Amino acid sequence: MSELAVLGFVGVKAVNTLTPVWLLGVGALLSLVLIGLLWALLTVGARFVRAAWLRRASDVAGASFRQGALSWIVIVAAILAVVGLVGTFVLRSPRESWEILASLGRLPQVSEGIVYETTIPGSRVAAREDEVIVPPSHRTAVAFRGAELRALTITSSENVSVTGDPEAEMDSLATIDVKAGEPYSWRMRPDAVQPFGEREVDAFYFRNRSSAEASVRIVVSTDVVYPEVRAVVVTALAIFGVYLFYLVHSTFAPRMSAVAHATYKSEVVQPQFIAVLLLGLSLMALSIYIPYNTFGEDIKMLKDSGLTLIRVLCIFLAVWGASTTISEEIDGKTALTVLSKPIGRRSFVIGKFFGIGWTTALMYVFLGTALLVAVSYKSVYDARETGNEVPTWQACYLEMAGTVPGLLLGFMETLVLTALSVAISTRLTMVANFMICFSVYVLGHLIPLISQATEDSFEIVRFVARFSAAVFPNLEAFDLSTALAGGIRVPGEYLGMSLLYCFIFSLVALLLALILFEDRDLA
Template sequence: MSKLTIWLTPIWILAVGVTIGALILLLMWGVTWLVNRRAARSIAEAVGEGILRPISYVVISMAALALLASPSMPVERIMASLKRLPDVAPIVEKVEVGPRKADVEIPASFRATELQSFTITSDQDVAVNVAAKKGFVEPLILVQGGEPYSWSPGSSTPRGFEGDVTTVYVTNESDSPANVSIQMYTDVETPQVRAIPIAAASTIGLYVLYLLVRFLAPRTSVIAAATAKETIAQPLFTMLVMIGIVALVAFVFIPYNTFGEDVKMLKTSGMTMIKVLAIIMALWTASTSVADEIEGRTALTVLSKPVGRRQFIVGKFLGILWPIVLMFVILGIVFLLTVSFKVVYDARESAKTTPEWTECYLEVVRIIPGLVLAFLEAVILAAISVAVSTRLPMLPNLVICGSIYVLGHLAALIVKSAAGEIVFVRFIGKLLSVILPVLDHFEIEGAIAGASSVPMSYLGWALLYSVLYSGAAILLALIFFEDRDLA
């Protein structure tokens, strides 16, 4: 496998998932066309006019990558594992085998090559086989009473099982009943394919979410689409995206002198770069789109139409979020490419053995939750910026939101530091933690340093926190804007 294939394979797997998601969307649109052509035309217009248009260009690029790179990728291995995904699941069985009972059947369908680990326990000596009438004469696995028989990759205990297994036979020759427990954990031979359905679902979810907002709240969606279109057309958006791409590529070749930890430094630097650029974009857009329109009487013109103040604020907030989503999609893909390439690049520079593509994949998937957390942080600051923009112009908005960004990261550290032992400092730190968003929750530097992954449960709680705080900020924006004199 060439070095190009090694670092490109993780991105190709994600591209396959995006392509599958796009095909499902096309199929859904085709069904809609057959059932309701008017709705199908509206969907096509929404995709062609809104933020989904540039997103679609990115999807097409990923689909092209999935197609063009396929000849050099392990397609058969990936597809074989993808087909097996619905069939792998933990096997937990408990059964009582009577005294001097032979060949008690326990249903356990699995492939031996897919075993990740298993444990068999019994309070009596039992023999475990995959065929009947062998018992203790030809035991595949002999389990001693009270001593669990455990196997995992790298252990000295023999695995025993081979080939495809459909039934496990347990024999008990003692005079007492045996309580047998079997716990088996299986996975496909290439577990990396689990990213494919996730990427497909994410692609479908992004399109469906946008279309739901468009059709359920049309007036709000019109304001959001106009704001997003205006934001993307601004030179600042293009400039920030180009700065991000150039910086992410440059980070690959910068010598960090960390004695083999350059990949971690790249991930930390890249994550911070993308987040800061997105926050700058959000603050700038909120100031120009909300504050300037209020000061320039443009908001009064918009509200003279059948558009309420609540629709105006929510529409502006969504119009700020859509360009941020596009920025994260573009820079996120570039970031994943650079991280994957950095693994191979560092191995070459350090004269180490060329890594496997699975090593590149592991580094890539560990930073995807970090991108999600960085996006949630940008959403919170965008909501705060919208609230501030209803009353203050650009410069105070930038100062206030910049201060919130700094204090939001420092409040938790102040409480935990030595200075936090001072009663007054500790009180101020806790007060800031209550009033301001605790942005330290959206950092994954600790996970990067420890080479660990962020659990899905953490992402769920972070999403809930982001939704609640952003909702509170938008509610505050509505209160500020409700009695604002626009004349």
């Protein structure tokens, strides 16, 4: 790419910084299209099908754009969608943009470790010493694109040569020699040359150099040319999934959703919500330019400090919200007025949890998006400050994508403490709520260290440590900021188990909240 991009005013540094954000924008645009189609289907279905839940779902789908937690989330998605739409024509030429997005259509065609097995007949033995025998070529069907090849392994029981060109000579540069019992292995590297070019490969052509039959096993791993386009799919499914979750619980639990909606509306207009948002955005912007003196590892410090900042601010917001919307409403007799209507105590408590959860989710969307943009820009900024080569947009994307699991785990931890705070607020005041939640936060992060340090201690000490580990949530399981900052990939299985742990502990905390609130005298 030249120093100036398409329109002459977007520099390479800006292009490399904004391209990962552009991929998020394309995903947001796709999610808005899916949401619009769902809304249209519900609207049409409500007119022709006489079902109360369908009419309610249609009303909720339309109202979610104007009010409620989804209205701001949709606004953020719309802003990203504008970036995705405009960036397609501004960041680079439309042809290059569509070339990147074309990898989306190839995602179903690529796979990891496709195995092909074949048998190559032996060659004829020379009758005279001066006779030269050229082994015949045997075709083996395969299917992949050379440009998408990421790994290739060929093993054979005899010496064979293989090529993708049926016209290639046996000992030419286009052939690969595979020795008996010695696997040939090729992996894609930044400076590697594709062994079969970038064309479609539909067959390998083998020549058996020995007289014995050769058993050949081929393992092919492929991936799209631009694997970063998976961010488009993940972003679209994530936004659409959040919308679908909101639609389902608002349709089938209207009373609980009414409490959640009222709680959310009262929280987002509070001064502390605006203060926390402005504080988080300001610190996020400043953290880009703060020198950490880490000898080229400033971006790791940015990710670590950014994830911790977002988690702490959202936990503070959740505990404050639980105290003001439950404890103070009970003391001020507001809860008694609400429960005098056809709203049960269960709907009240669970609705409060969902309302506070939507509030913290919105804060995570704001601050998390800001952190992703900051991480993408930090890679380019550090290179400029140190005089190093400007990183590619793929490198910026890897840094940004590696931050997403930390945001998800941090939000799970926030939900656990939100549920606990809701339970405490049914009986205690704000000060006691903050003190208990702060103690649980500290002990929850120290539980693994305490358990490990007391392994060789007295039995009573080990019992106390194990009892604490059973009672207090292991919040350290949600804190992988150090590992994420170091570039260690978090497997999807770990995220799934963390989500299950979050669900179970939050459910236990909500059951405790229901028990404590069930016999609470509100008068």
